[in-house]
Amino acid sequence: MSKPQLTKDIWLVALRTEGDAFRAALSSGTPLDAPVPSCPGWSLADLAWHLSQVYTYVTGHITRGSLDKPEPRSSDPLPAGVDAASAWTDAFTELVATLDSVDPEQPAWNFAPQAKKAAFWHRRMAHETTIHRWDAQMAGGLAEPIEARLASDNVTEVLDTWIPSGRRSGPADRAGMIALHATDTDQVWYVRLRNAGIALLDTDTLLDSDEHHERATASGSASDLALALWGRVPFDTLLVSGDATLLRGLLA
Incomplete structure (x- = not known):
């Protein structure tokens, strides 16, 4: 990332x-x-x-x-x-x-x-x-998506600021690696949940050959990813694979 x-x-x-x-x-x-x-x-x-x-x-x-x-x-x-x-x-x-x-x-x-x-x-x-x-x-019945660059940082803020500060609204009993893919900005966030703890991996410091062994992945526009993390749209708005229950541990 x-x-x-x-x-x-x-x-x-x-x-x-x-x-x-x-x-x-x-x-x-x-x-x-x-x-x-x-x-x-x-x-x-x-x-x-x-x-x-x-x-x-x-x-x-x-x-x-x-x-x-x-x-x-x-x-x-x-x-x-x-x-x-x-x-x-x-x-x-x-x-x-x-x-x-x-x-x-x-x-x-x-x-x-x-x-x-x-x-x-x-x-x-x-x-x-x-x-x-x-x-x-x-x-009023219809909302516009969030601009892609702003939405991408919104995702990052949830993961590096909001949840680590103890402001999670989702369950705190989930553990495993999650990958979030923003298809319109070509960004990937690798997140390790450790029950109440969370680690956002800085992939700029990892070797390309490193395997993250993610247990869940979610892909979509940066706007949909941000809105899903804030509980504004359901996670099934995204393309999800693996253990979808892990994603609820990322709710802000």
């Missing part, structure tokens, strides 16, 4: 593009009280409010220059009388301005086994917005 070298500017372009698409979903004519099928129990307004809270949380701590963990993010429900679309717009605008101004090398706390730098949040906010853009479009 060749790791993509993405920059602050690339993440900001992705964030703005996906944010514009989220905004378009909010103004598409789909009622804000419409259910979001991929987020059971949430309406489109709830989704917008959730994202606005995430944005506000990140904006509030990324410029501190501190490695100390900030206060927990608010998870209060949408207050009565608050316009969720306007709240999202205000929070998104402030987030983009903050991420644009902050040095990606500036110290900044994060929850994962990653470098404690602001650059973590440029990447994380691009992916957070991307997945929820897909959710928002699904509330």
Whole structure:
């Protein structure tokens, strides 16, 4: 697996593009009280409010220059009388301005086994917005796939950041080697599950003759792989062989 070298500017372009698409979903004519099928129990307004809270949380701590963990993010429900679309717009605008101004090398706390730098949040906010853009479009009945390069790194983020930080939603009693193939970007991820543990193998450091002896493989577009790992589409959307039950151990 060749790791993509993405920059602050690339993440900001992705964030703005996906944010514009989220905004378009909010103004598409789909009622804000419409259910979001991929987020059971949430309406489109709830989704917008959730994202606005995430944005506000990140904006509030990324410029501190501190490695100390900030206060927990608010998870209060949408207050009565608050316009969720306007709240999202205000929070998104402030987030983009903050991420644009902050040095990606500036110290900044994060929850994962990653470098404690602001650059973590440029990447994380691009992916957070991307997945929820897909959710928002699904509330209207049809969602666009994730752009291939962005989706490929979304897969990598699940495997090198999300699951290793203890944020797995799938079972933690699976063990074995899994290969994920993105057919449109020609990328392969080799993942070793060790029950609660996970190892993402860097194949750039392995000999071509090494045998991985994968027990399960899943192939499809980078977008479908990312959406499957986030539980947005079923794994049978992909071409799966071997022990398909292992794949559930990769759910973010």
